Amino acid sequence: MKKREVSRTLLLLTLAGSIGATSLSSCSSQESGEADTETTTASNDQAKMEIKKEAFGKTKEGEETTLYTLTNANGMQLKVTDYGATITSVLTPDKNGKLGDVALGFDSMDGYQSDAYLKSGPYFGSAIGRYGNRIAKGRFTLNGQEYKLAQNNGENHLHGGTKGFDKVIWQAEPLADQNALRLTYVSPDGEEGYPGKLTTTVTYTLTDDNEIKIDYTATTDKATPVNLTNHSYFNLAAGEANDALDHVLTINADKYTVVDGSLIPTGEQRAVKGTVMDFNTPTAIGARVKDVEGGGYDHNYVLSNSDGTLKQAATVYEPTSGRMMEVLTTEPGIQFYSGNFLDGTIEGRGGKTYSKHYGFALETQHFPDSPNQKDFPSTILEPGQTYKSSTVYKFSVKENAQ
Template identity: 45%
Template sequence: MNQTKILFTIFLLLFSSCLSSYNSVKEFVMELDGKNVYRFTLQNKSGAKLILTNYGATITELWMPDKKGNFDNVVLGFTDVTKYRDTTYLNENLYLGATIGRYANRIKDANFVLDKQRYALTKNAGLNHTHGGKKGFDKSVWDWALDEQNNKVEFKYKSGHLEEGYPGNVDVAVHFKLTDDNQVEIEYFASTDQRTHLNLTNHSYFNLNSSNHLSITKHFLELNCDRYLPVDRTLVPLGEINEVNDTPFDFREIKEIGAEINLDHQQLKLARGYDHCWVKNDVDQGTFSKIGTLIETMSGRKMDILTTEPSLQFYSGNFLKGNMGDQDRLFDFRSGLCLETGHFPDSPNQSHFPSTILNSDDRFYSKTVYQFSVIQNGVN
């Protein structure tokens, strides 16, 4: 009888271990604004890890294998979560890995008109508004739920009426999932009690070979985009939607990011490199499809970006300047790049851009996936 119980216990242990190949961990970090801040670690069966915090619904680390099977953190961020609130860093808001809202990117002159009423937003980028204002979603403590069975963390936040100037009470949820095939899935959900504008994204800075402090100019990029949005000197779109033909903005065939980044081109000079929005080729369909691919050949890491969103903001880390960092790793000039899926910047003031209006009877949903894999040689 004892032997039967032992065998049955062993069977249960083996069975339960097969139910999930995941390993999810939650750690307390600090208390802030009356809420607890945690760090969450999601690990899959291959050893890849996604580390997040409910402060700003932020990706702090992302560990992926190279072509030799060695793991490295491929995003810029702080291992010490308290640094996201350290006053020595607040004047250099880089939005490292954070969820951005209510509106990702720039809104000209920090205002828009909706239903014949003008709304004044917080000015936090000169005369403009960017990334949700002075206290956007990136500086808020989110509620959370850890779904260990699906290796997922779900964050929730309620944005109040006129927060940073935006109308309506908005309920937002962002789900982060790490799959066994090394996909990072991000799903966004939202609803409102009043018509408002909404544009959500994740602001991770990627470097697929950060252990060697490789500049992102050595990465290769391909974008499934025939058009891009030129900007003014404050980096707000002019309203034009231009073809990429015969410009440094043509990434339709994969090329090294540094190949043309320093050319004598007005748009590159205005942004000190790339900091522009590219338009997805199937923008009108609203389908979930691939918008781009990033490759670093020394490590062999490859990252495909798939999204339901109509565009991607490619920022080449032009304003990183090495005065911030984590442990022995400084965030130097062009040491990380952002590939932010979302709607166009300044859409509330550009009627010919895809609308970002969320109605009170609508449910907002979007999905972005960063799919990691490895290649052995070249960029194929």
């Protein structure tokens, strides 16, 4: 066995012991002595991988939820719950090798079901669908028929409606041999006003290169708009800073879609050069945030190099920890949101108060309100077609970080 394989195996066997696994096969909670937990382990040619499964709590309706923990050969961890196909936690090392949680979220369903969270609706880490972002006035016309959706963001429709994909239980399937979790949700015809029965899968994979790969597929039996994304908020300081304004951001985009006062695109794609919207060169998030109308960034950027293949869209660097995050996507746009509506009413992991600008989101996507914008790339999925989209969040430490 090669030296690298030995170290990986020793690491994973150590981790397995810490959660009570007693064999290299599926281990029940009774066998491990740990209530409501289960570990699925598989081997491949490179390393042994395992996915921990445990109870996560109940929804307000009394539905049981489950948390899945993926760990790679470097000790990095990704935690996902079947409620909303939600990323709850991302543990990744800083420049000193210390693991820290860089994703905003909660340690149980209690946080996601609290009145403060449900009232403010930040969508921490959730899968968003059928349509990520906004649709003007909650309506669109398709094949001569008008469809009316929930108006859950003023007069507009946002992130799939009152009960979008972020608030349903997905069917989860651990794929231990790939260190991945595949989640499936079948949205019935007419749900939230959308036409067609839509079958959606989201697959999260944690690689040994410290990448979180998110692969989406969807099929329908009627023409319907589809725009899937993930709404994770990040703070690469991992709780060691009160906001994310010192994070240095680069977005590979020469244009953005201009919006009106309700954040609906006007149809104009405006050049960013020479404006507060320009992140083509590395710039601190807080450098010009006060100059942005509306109190911060919440804008869709038109990616410069988009061609439907996986391309780098953005990078973020946090100087104190040395952590870096790269975002790659097959999508034509990315929504940069600087956490403007976080207001200090939500207490997150470790008792940390999530105040304004505490975290940021980089949501890969098609453009907002595309069903009503003839000059935007189409988001209509037809029967017989398969919607496919991929995004990667890759974590590392900047070379020579001080």
